[in-house]
Amino acid sequence: MLSSKYNKSIAQVVLRWLIQKEVVVIPKSAHMKRINENFNVFDFELSADDLTAIKSLAKGSGLIYSV
Template sequence: MLWKIIIKQDKAGKLKAIGVCNCYPHVLADICETVDIIPAVNQIELHPFFQQPLALKTAKEYGVICKAWGPFAEGKHGIFTHPFLSEIGEKYNKTAAQVALRWNVERGVVVIPKSVHHERIEQNIDIWDFQLNEEDMKAIEKLDMGKSEIVDHFNPEFVKMIHSVKVHD
């Protein structure tokens, strides 16, 4: 029902684009197969430790852009100093974090990393002057754990908790 309201607002010219978030491949396919206007973006968890290749493939099939939330894995796995990512970074004179961002960009993922530190904000922008080689891209694939360690959308208790969060009066 909500999607129908969003479509109505889009057709009335009140929206520039429609997006979704946290849609696993089967959910995105279901949405795209049943609506008049396909979402422009799907914001999902994407980082070297949770790579979601099927989500990327499915989105690409429907022309949906993936945007990474948590592209730094919420700091887990020591991503900012991860030995393997740091080793790759040394080849390009980049940090582990820059390697992680560039890796996602090269997969066609939009990244908008969060930081409150001026130096890190500058580093996050400074990813456009290098390209990871195929060997590095393949090596980073080996870091994938195949699951999130941040959220579990399949856990009913997590879903209940999300619905209990009060965002306004």
């Protein structure tokens, strides 16, 4: 699991993935712990293999579209 590999939460891995795809991310939380987690995504980078693995996951309907 990527979250274990990078010692980050799943949400942090997803935020980092979006940032590396150059998607503007505006995370929201009312919990201070999660707000801090949202900021702690700039101290690691997902490898090319991990980006490919995420891309190959099953796709449902979502809010991100290729442009």
